[in-house]
Every structure is written in C-alpha cells, then in structure tokens.
Amino acid sequence: MTREKINSIAVIGLGSMGYGMAQSVMRAGHETWGFDVVQDQVQSFVAEGGKTGDLAAIAPSLDVAVIAVLNAPQTESVLFGEAGMGGGVVAGMGAGSCVISCATVAPSFARAMEARCAERGVLYLDAPISGGAVKAAAGQLSIMASGTPESFVAARPALDAMAETVFEMGDEAGPGSAIKAVNQLLGGVHIAAMAEAMTFGMTQGIEPDRIVEVISKCAGTSWLFENRAPHIVDGDYTPRSAVDIWPKDLGIILDIAREANFSAPITAAALQQFLAASGSGLGREDDAAVAKVYARNANITLPGDT
Amino acid sequence: MTREKINSIAVIGLGSMGYGMAQSVMRAGHETWGFDVVQDQVQSFVAEGGKTGDLAAIAPSLDVAVIAVLNAPQTESVLFGEAGMGGGVVAGMGAGSCVISCATVAPSFARAMEARCAERGVLYLDAPISGGAVKAAAGQLSIMASGTPESFVAARPALDAMAETVFEMGDEAGPGSAIKAVNQLLGGVHIAAMAEAMTFGMTQGIEPDRIVEVISKCAGTSWLFENRAPHIVDGDYTPRSAVDIWPKDLGIILDIAREANFSAPITAAALQQFLAASGSGLGREDDAAVAKVYARNANITLPGDT
Numbered sequence: 001m002t003r004e005k006i007n008s009i010a011v012i013g014l015g016s017m018g019y020g021m022a023q024s025v026m027r028a029g030h031e032t033w034g035f036d037v038v039q040d041q042v043q044s045f046v047a048e049g050g051k052t053g054d055l056a057a058i059a060p061s062l063d064v065a066v067i068a069v070l071n072a073p074q075t076e077s078v079l080f081g082e083a084g085m086g087g088g089v090v091a092g093m094g095a096g097s098c099v100i101s102c103a104t105v106a107p108s109f110a111r112a113m114e115a116r117c118a119e120r121g122v123l124y125l126d127a128p129i130s131g132g133a134v135k136a137a138a139g140q141l142s143i144m145a146s147g148t149p150e151s152f153v154a155a156r157p158a159l160d161a162m163a164e165t166v167f168e169m170g171d172e173a174g175p176g177s178a179i180k181a182v183n184q185l186l187g188g189v190h191i192a193a194m195a196e197a198m199t200f201g202m203t204q205g206i207e208p209d210r211i212v213e214v215i216s217k218c219a220g221t222s223w224l225f226e227n228r229a230p231h232i233v234d235g236d237y238t239p240r241s242a243v244d245i246w247p248k249d250l251g252i253i254l255d256i257a258r259e260a261n262f263s264a265p266i267t268a269a270a271l272q273q274f275l276a277a278s279g280s281g282l283g284r285e286d287d288a289a290v291a292k293v294y295a296r297n298a299n300i301t302l303p304g305d306t
Numbered sequence: 307m308t309r310e311k312i313n314s315i316a317v318i319g320l321g322s323m324g325y326g327m328a329q330s331v332m333r334a335g336h337e338t339w340g341f342d343v344v345q346d347q348v349q350s351f352v353a354e355g356g357k358t359g360d361l362a363a364i365a366p367s368l369d370v371a372v373i374a375v376l377n378a379p380q381t382e383s384v385l386f387g388e389a390g391m392g393g394g395v396v397a398g399m400g401a402g403s404c405v406i407s408c409a410t411v412a413p414s415f416a417r418a419m420e421a422r423c424a425e426r427g428v429l430y431l432d433a434p435i436s437g438g439a440v441k442a443a444a445g446q447l448s449i450m451a452s453g454t455p456e457s458f459v460a461a462r463p464a465l466d467a468m469a470e471t472v473f474e475m476g477d478e479a480g481p482g483s484a485i486k487a488v489n490q491l492l493g494g495v496h497i498a499a500m501a502e503a504m505t506f507g508m509t510q511g512i513e514p515d516r517i518v519e520v521i522s523k524c525a526g527t528s529w530l531f532e533n534r535a536p537h538i539v540d541g542d543y544t545p546r547s548a549v550d551i552w553p554k555d556l557g558i559i560l561d562i563a564r565e566a567n568f569s570a571p572i573t574a575a576a577l578q579q580f581l582a583a584s585g586s587g588l589g590r591e592d593d594a595a596v597a598k599v600y601a602r603n604a605n606i607t608l609p610g611d612t
Contacts, residue, residue: 107510130524142524167520169512178510179520186503186526189572193495196572197488200559203566204413204484206475214473214485218436218448220492222528253506260509262604266495266502269575298568 006030007063007157012055012078012089014041017102017129018068020136021162025066026050027139028161033058056083059092064158065099068129071248072105079113095121098154102129102143104184104249106256107174114147114173123151126173127159128180132241140164144183146176181256184249185267190224191246192270195291197225198232202300209233231288235304243290244283246274312336313369313463318361318384318395320347323408323435324374326442327468331372332356333445334467339364362389365398370464371405374435377554378411385419401427404460408435408449410490410555412562413480420453420479429457432479433465434486438547446470450489452482487562490555491573496530497552498576501597503531504538508606515539537594541610549596550589552580 007030011022014036022045026032034045034052042052059065067078079099081087090099099117101110101124110126117124125147135141141162145152146169152159159166169175197220201211212229215221231237250271257264273290280296282289295302313336317328320342328351332338340351340358348358365371373384385405387393396405405423407416407430416432423430431453441447447468451458452475458465465472475481503526507517518535521527537543556577563570579596586602588595601608 144520165523175512178507178512179517182503182507182517183521183524183526185506186499186521186531189495189499190528193492193572196570197492200491200563200568200570201484201488203568206481206484211485211488214450215489215492217471218489219529220489220496222496223525225492257506260604262506262509264502264506265575265578266499266572269571272571298566
C-alpha cells in the first residue's frame with residue numbers, strides 16, 4: 001500500500017457530524033484543524049490531538065477545508081464572510097486547494113459557491129453527507145458528491161478518511177446537492193408516514209411492537225420505518241437525529257421545488273407534521289417524536305408516555 | 307409427513323389474486339371450486355382441472371370458502387346477498403365450516419361479518435392478503451389473519467396452500483384488516499413519495515436510473531421505491547399492480563381513520579395524487595404511473611414518453 005501524502009485539512013463546524021468527521025480525518029493521519037463557534041467543542045477536539053487557531057492565518061496552508069455547518073447561510077459565511085467573525089476562509093486559501101461543502105443546500109446555491117470559489121482558483125466539491133453521527137465518527141459516511149475532476153482529486157484524501165461510500169454524481173456542483181435533496185424528501189416523508197401508520201394502527205387496537213414486527217416483513221416497509229419505529233415502541237426519543245432537522249431540510253426541498261415550479265404535496269404534508277412537532281416543543285427530541293403530534297391529535301397514549 | 311385431509315374449498319372471485327389462489331389450493335390436492343361473475347375466468351379454471359357449479363347447491367359441502375373479491379360490498383354480497391345473484395354462500399354452509407375473507411376492508415366491517423357468520427355457526431377468518439398475483443399463483447402470499455382459534459384450525463388447509471407467511475394478529479376479526487390497512491397506508495404513501503422524489507430529482511437534472519441506483523443504497527429507500535422506481539426508469543407501466551388499487555385502498559384507510567377521529571394528512575395527500583392519476587385516465591396502468599401526474603404538472607418528460 002502506497003503511503004498517502006499527509007494533507008492539512010480543516011473541518012469547520014464541529015457539531016455532531018463535523019466532530020466525528022474531524023476525528024476520522026485525524027485518525028487517517030492528516031494534520032487536522034477544527035473550528036467551531038462553540039469553544040467547548042473546539043477544546044474537546046484539541047484535547048484529542050486536533051489543532052485549532054486563527055482560521056484566516058491557517059487558511060493559506062490548507063489543502064482541504066471541509067465545511068460541516070448547518071445550512072446555506074452558515075456555509076456562505078464560512079466561505080466568504082468576514083474574517084473577524086471566523087469566516088471568509090476562501091480568501092486565504094491557495095489556488096488548487098479545495099472546499100468540501102457538506103451542508104444540505106439548494107443545487108443553485110452549490111453552483112453559486114463553486115463559481116465564487118473558482119474566481120479565486122479554489123476548487124469546490126458539492127458534497128452533502130448522510131449516515132448520522134456514529135458513522136461520521138467511524139469514517140463511514142455516505143457522501144453524495146459532484147464537482148470537477150480536479151476537485152475530486154484534491155478532495156480524495158479527506159473523502160477517503162470520512163466516507164465509506166462516495167456517490168460521484170457529476171462533474172460540476174449541483175447534482176450532489178440535488179440527490180441529497182431527493183434522499184431527504186423521501187426520508188422526511190418516510191419518517192412522518194411511519195408515525196402516521198404506527199399511530200393509525202394503534203387506534204385500531206394493534207400493539208406498536210406487533211406493527212413493527214409485521215410491517216418490517218411486508219411491502220409497506222422502509223429503511224427509516226425499521227430504523228425509527230422501534231423508538232416509538234421503546235418510548236425512547238433520545239435524539240439520534242432530531243425533529244428540527246426536518247423543518248430545515250424539507251423547507252430547503254420545497255424551496256428548490258418552488259424554484260422549479262414543482263408541486264410536492266406529500267413533502268408539504270410531511271413538513272406540516274414536523275412543524276407541528278417542533279412548534280409544540282419536540283424539536284430537540286428524536287425525529288420519531290413526530291408520532292407525538294399524531295398521538296395528541298388522536299388522544300392515544302404512546303409507550304413510555306406518563 | 308402426515309397426509310392432510312382433502313378439503314372441499316371454494317375460491318369466490320377469480321381475479322388476478324383469486325385465480326392464483328385457486329390454483330394454489332388445487333395444487334395442494336384439495337377439491338377446489340372456482341366462482342366469478344366473469345365466465346371466461348371460470349372456464350379457464352375449469353380447463354385447468356378446477357370445479358364450478360351452482361354456488362348455493364355446493365355451499366353445504368364446503369369446508370372453506372375463500373372470498374377473494376375486491377371490496378366490502380362485494381364481500382357482503384357473496385356472503386349474505388341473494389343466492390340467485392351468485393351470493394349468499396353463508397346461508398348454505400354447514401356449522402363449523404369457515405369463511406376466509408381476503409378483501410381489504412375496515413376492521414369494523416370484518417367484525418360485523420364475523421358476527422353474522424357466527425349467527426349461523428360459520429367460522430370467519432379476517433384474512434387480508436399481500437404479495438401480488440405472482441405470489442398468489444405460487445402459494446406464497448402473506449396473509450394477515452385474525453379470528454377465533456377454531457377459525458384458524460378450519461382455515462389452515464387453505465392457508466397452508468395459499469400462503470408462505472401467515473401473521474396471526476389476534477383471536478377475533480378486526481386486527482387482520484387493521485394491520486393490512488397500516489401496510490396499505492405505508493404502501494400508497496411510499497409509491498406516491500417515490501414518484502414525487504423521482505420527478506423532483508429529474509427537475510434538478512439527475513437521470514432517473516441514477517436516482518434509483520443511489521437512493522436504493524441510502525436511508526431514503528423503501529421496499530416499494532426499489533420495486534416501483536425501476537418501472538419509471540424503464541418507461542414500463544404494465545400493471546403489476548394498478549393505480550386504481552390506491553383510490554380504493556387509501557379511501558378505505560381514510561374511512562377507518564375518520565371513524566377513529568384520526569387525522570392522516572400524508573395519506574390524504576397521497577390519495578389526491580392517485581385520484582389525479584386515475585381521473586386523468588391512468589387507472590389501469592401500473593401504480594408507478596402516478597409519476598405521470600407529477601411529470602405533467604412539472605412539464606418534464608419521463609423515460610418512454612413520446
């Protein structure tokens with residue numbers, strides 16, 4: 001096995017995904033820098049052997065900047081915002097270095113960021129991630145990536161460290177974000193439908209564990225049904241993935257859809273249920289807690305309810 | 307292996323499911339009677355070695371009557387309607403013989419039929435089926451069944467002949483129909499969501515075969531996504547399962563939901579898409595053709611479109 005070149009890689013955004021991604025990059029032997037507005041996260045990362053510092057000062061030495069923030073405004077701020085606010089990393093990066101942008105954003109936003117990076121000779125990989133915090137920490141994410149061949153080459157050491165699977169979606173920014181949006185559309189709908197089906201079945205007197213047992217073996221199953229419905233059975237809403245992800249992601253999807261004059265009524269219905277969950281104080285619970293909206297509306301008691 | 311008793315079993319309703327079920331029962335060595343209002347179906351079955359005749363005359367000799375018609379009104383007519391119209395089989399059946407009712411119906415309807423059968427000493431198994439015509443013909447259906455222990459014993463020879471899996475849902479009619487409704491809720495939503503996701507992705511310039519390839523490996527997948535999305539990729543709307551199933555089944559589910567004061571907005575949204583498909587002349591196409599509603603609304607061209 002050829003010894004890989006050691007790269008200097010920054011992970012900007014050390015939330016539940018970014019922290020694990022930074023750990024994975026560091027474990028792969030790269031010089032790894034971590035940045036976040038939450039200083040506790042940064043200090044934890046440094047305690048594990050990671051580096052940090054002044055982003056603007058470090059930017060010129062970076063081979064790759066992985067942007068693991070929440071959304072498009074945060075991404076734009078990190079890439080092109082004011083340096084004093086911890087943003088604007090692209091201004092300092094060298095020609096041929098690469099941005100890997102991981103937030104769920106609109107394809108049009110990804111294309112705009114790619115073009116602005118290109119003006120400075122910086123490569124841009126449109127690279128939304130999927131898999132959750134555990135896989136992020138294990139270097140086993142799925143990454144849905146698109147960008148120029150040069151950006152893939154430059155990004156490869158970081159991708160290899162972070163991902164089990166890289167779906168190469170095309171040779172420009174946009175398709176990576178687009179397929180992520182397709183996946184999130186289905187994900188949000190499937191979780192809300194799971195909640196609708198579980199609580200509907202309960203109104204008919206079927207025990208929730210029995211619903212999971214039977215449906216998992218029937219045509220009505222989905223990956224997310226099998227993953228999330230057991231949380232309802234167990235009454236366990238520890239947020240492996242929180243309700244609040246979905247108003248954000250389904251909102252982005254419906255923005256993209258509106259730009260394309262695309263009518264998405266099922267996505268829209270699912271969004272309403274997550275908004276009701278978030279609005280009624282469940283935003284930080286596991287996304288299976290959308291079932292609590294249905295249960296409340298139907299006056300039924302979920303497992304673990306007191 | 308013990309030799310099983312040869313039973314006299316009627317299958318009433320020789321549509322795409324019932325015909326295959328009758329073949330499976332016959333293959334298992336039972337005396338098998340077939341009935342349908344469509345005489346061509348009956349003649350085909352007779353040509354294969356099946357029996358037919360006057361249902362009222364044969365009813366007293368039956369051990370089991372499998373009711374494989376479309377819906378609740380047809381089920382009620384077959385069980386308790388006028389003999390001259392080919393219905394009313396229960397009136398002639400002997401005490402201890404068993405009805406296996408396979409249509410998707412409301413749990414309350416199943417309970418009512420069970421009670422009316424019981425008045426005449428006839429057992430009733432609430433036994434909706436799942437799996438499609440190919441599995442029906444192969445004796446590999448999934449059957450979601452509930453009823454008294456006696457009805458399970460009486461029904462067993464027919465269940466063994468028709469089903470690969472029998473989910474035993476409880477000791478009275480109702481839960482069988484309820485879990486079927488849960489499965490159909492998810493099924494209808496997942497197919498419509500598949501269509502929404504595929505066409506949404508196409509508006510973003512992703513090729514449909516690529517969407518299937520990636521999503522099948524991601525968290526957004528479902529059994530029905532993987533089964534139906536390839537029909538869109540292939541432009542093949544040969545009805546393995548037709549659009550018109552869904553206005554019927556989702557309508558039944560929303561009727562059950564309304565009885566229970568249960569709000570099911572995602573199911574309701576999916577129903578609208580299938581109604582639009584059916585209303586625009588696509589009712590007899592494969593249910594993946596609900597994608598044509600989305601494509602038309604978004605002015606995009608699906609594979610195979612001319």
